[in-house]
Amino acid sequence: MAQTFRVVDLFAGCGGITTGFHATGRYRTVGAVEIDTAAATTYTENFGKGLVHHGSIVGWQPEGQAARADVIVGGPPCQGFSNLGSKRSDDPRNQLWREYVRVLKDIQPLAFVIENVDRFLTSDEFRLLKAEVDGGLLKDYSLDERIVNAAEFGAGQVRRRAIVIGTRNELKPIDVPMGHVPRDRWKSVRESLAGIPQHIHEDRQALPPTFVNHHGVRLPGAFEGRFLHVTRRYEEISRQRFREIPEGGNRFNLPYELQSDCWRKHTTGSADVMGRLRWDRPSVTIRTEFFKPEKGRYLHPSEHRAITHLEAARLQGFPDGFRWCGSKVQIAKQIGNAVPVELAESLGRYLAESLDERL
Numbered sequence: 253m254a255q256t257f258r259v260v261d262l263f264a265g266c267g268g269i270t271t272g273f274h275a276t277g278r279y280r281t282v283g284a285v286e287i288d289t290a291a292a293t294t295y296t297e298n299f300g301k302g303l304v305h306h307g308s309i310v311g312w313q314p315e316g317q318a319a320r321a322d323v324i325v326g327g328p329p330c331q332g333f334s335n336l337g338s339k340r341s342d343d344p345r346n347q348l349w350r351e352y353v354r355v356l357k358d359i360q361p362l363a364f365v366i367e368n369v370d371r372f373l374t375s376d377e378f379r380l381l382k383a384e385v386d387g388g389l390l391k392d393y394s395l396d397e398r399i400v401n402a403a404e405f406g407a408g409q410v411r412r413r414a415i416v417i418g419t420r421n422e423l424k425p426i427d428v429p430m431g432h433v434p435r436d437r438w439k440s441v442r443e444s445l446a447g448i449p450q451h452i453h454e455d456r457q458a459l460p461p462t463f464v465n466h467h468g469v470r471l472p473g474a475f476e477g478r479f480l481h482v483t484r485r486y487e488e489i490s491r492q493r494f495r496e497i498p499e500g501g502n503r504f505n506l507p508y509e510l511q512s513d514c515w516r517k518h519t520t521g522s523a524d525v526m527g528r529l530r531w532d533r534p535s536v537t538i539r540t541e542f543f544k545p546e547k548g549r550y551l552h553p554s555e556h557r558a559i560t561h562l563e564a565a566r567l568q569g570f571p572d573g574f575r576w577c578g579s580k581v582q583i584a585k586q587i588g589n590a591v592p593v594e595l596a597e598s599l600g601r602y603l604a605e606s607l608d609e610r611l
Contacts, residue, residue: 255611257604258282260318260359262309262326262352266294266586269325269367271570272596274299278604283318285309285326290578291586293466297474297575306467309351314359321359323603327367327591328352349377356418357389362607363426365599366416367591370399373414381416393418394425400595404431407592408444408567409535415599423610429602439594441553442531444566450555452483464577473577480561480576480583484543493526494545494556502527502549524549529559535567540588543580561587569593 257279261270264284273279284304286292292306305312314321328349349366356364372378378397384390395418402411419426433439459482464473486494489510497505503515503526515525527549529535541547542564550558559567561583565574569592576583 254278254604254608256280257322257362257607258317258320259323259325260284260314260321260355260361262324262355263328263348264291264295264304264326265589265591266291266576267298268568268570268590268593269327269365269596269600270295270299271574272591272593272598273325273600275593275597276601276604279323279600282316282321283314285312288585289467289469290471290582291589293464293469293471293473293577294575294583294586296466297464297577301466309348309355312351312355314355319359322362322607324352324356324359324361324364325367326352326365347377349381353381353384353389356393360392360420362420362423362611363603364393364418365603366414366418368414368416370412370414373397373399373416378414378416390418392421394421396425396427398428398430400428401431402592402595403438403534404433405592405598406433406439406594407534407569408439408441408594409538409592410438411537411592411595413591413595417603419610423607426603426606426610429599432598438534440532441529441535441567444535445563448481448563448566450552452481452555452557452560454483454485456482457484458482459580466577471577471582472579474575475577475583476575477562477565477570477572480565481563482560482580483557486557490545491556494551497526497528497551499528499553500530527551529553538564538567538588540585542588543584564588569595569597 259279259281260283262285264286270281286304287308292304295304397416400415415428417426417428463470493510502523526545528551531553536549542550543558545551545558552559564587568587568590
């Protein structure tokens, strides 16, 4: 029988990595850390009470099974060096990788995985992390890193991520795998959204009035996917704009009278703004405000609306039975911040098989 590895998920979010790793049947979660209340509640709802430490990783000390984990996974916050926003190099959240390394030092797992935005590999923070291998806190590990595309690992979206794998020095180093799905077989939006009703009545906008209480906080939930297939109220000018944008189109398809002042002034760039997805291609990267067409290519391929929370969760690879907690905005944040489940599953299977060969 194949060995089951104990895993700790740091900066766990709602559990995208955990969902993918569990899908392999090779891992048992023995600990997790997440500071966001709604995300921690979703994690607990899906993976059980007593696993997730709801709070900051700063000062967290692993105990029991968590202190003897075989694998550590996680993606330290990346806002300071993300491709979006101000890219502030002095953002204190950049420094949280040091807490990840501290926990690594305490647990001494066989291997670890860091997932982050692609820009992470060119950041000062990553250079400092690599320096810890040379006589520092990571002196017992070797590192390999690579930019990967989630679509090449079976995900239904194009999402470039930095993956770092660390291996204990007494084991043969584990390299970050190459994607295995050729471009002509990438999972399409049609495949990802199969079985979801396309039309939604405009009155279906609210989540059911049910609540859960984990970590001492009462939040809306828990909602399986079918309850997340809700729309939002659109102004008439938005509806007029949606009707003018064909599959694969964007704001440049709008007639002059339907363009906003800022779009009229910027005739190049921002090609994903008010963009409509294509049925026969993967989606763009699902971010936290996918319900706002003005934020990116998030219009449904044929319906005159943005994709729903259920559709976004599907594009992220979550099963319909996954149970979500929080408001619509909180759940959208959890979905957009998650690691695509198919990518996590591929990495988890590869890591387990690599460890099998080395132990």
